[in-house]
Amino acid sequence: xxxxVESGGGLVQAGGSxxxxxxxxxxxxxxxxxxxxxxxxxxxxxxDFVARISGxxxxxxxxxxxxxxxxxxxxxxxxxxxxxxxxxxxxxxxxYYCAADRSNAVRTTSxxxxxxxxxxxxxxxx
Numbered sequence: 001x002x003x004x005v006e007s008g009g010g011l012v013q014a015g016g017s018x019x020x021x022x023x024x025x026x027x028x029x030x031x032x033x034x035x036x037x038x039x040x041x042x043x044x045x046x047x048d049f050v051a052r053i054s055g056x057x058x059x060x061x062x063x064x065x066x067x068x069x070x071x072x073x074x075x076x077x078x079x080x081x082x083x084x085x086x087x088x089x090x091x092x093x094x095x096y097y098c099a100a101d102r103s104n105a106v107r108t109t110s111x112x113x114x115x116x117x118x119x120x121x122x123x124x125x126x
Contacts, residue, residue: 001026002029002100003024003026003115004024004098004100004116005023005118006020006021006022006096006097006098006118006119006120007020007021007022007023008021009120009121009122011123011125012088012122012124013125014089014125015087016088016124017084017086017087019082019083019084020036020082020083020085020098020120020122021080021081022034022082022098022117023079024079024080024081024100025079029076029079030056030076031102032055032100032101032114032115033054033055033100033103033104034098034099034100034101035049035050035051035052035053035101036051036052036072036083036096036097037049037096037097037113038094038095038096038097038122039095041094046110047097048063049063049110050062050070050096051066051070051083053072053073053074055104057073057074057076059106061106063108066092069085069088070084070086071083071084071086072084088124089124090125090126092124093123094121095121095122096119096120096122097116097118097119098116099115099117100113100114101113
């Protein structure tokens with residue numbers, strides 16, 4: 001069992017930066033690949049993949065729309081994963097979720113992840 005708690009969301013102007021953090025409790029954090037997803041406001045919007053990092057931290061993957069702007073990282077000694085978001089755009093506005101995947105296969109669908117945090121709101125104003 002893994003409990004995840006996100007922090008670091010807020011309101012920022014377009015072009016600004018935010019750093020999201022996710023603290024994990026439970027054993028063997030490095031056995032889990034970690035991911036960030038986001039869900040934009042509005043009916044019918046799904047939880048979309050943003051970034052993923054392997055258990056070792058050596059491999060990372062991003063959705064095309066955030067490549068070059070967002071960076072995912074992890075500290076296995078501290079059981080944390082972070083998402084540094086730069087050059088933010090209004091379309092990045094969403095609730096951001098941290099998630100853990102017991103498999104190290106490269107998977108980017110929300111149903112592939114086993115544990116979820118409660119989410120943190122990111123709002124980017126134009």
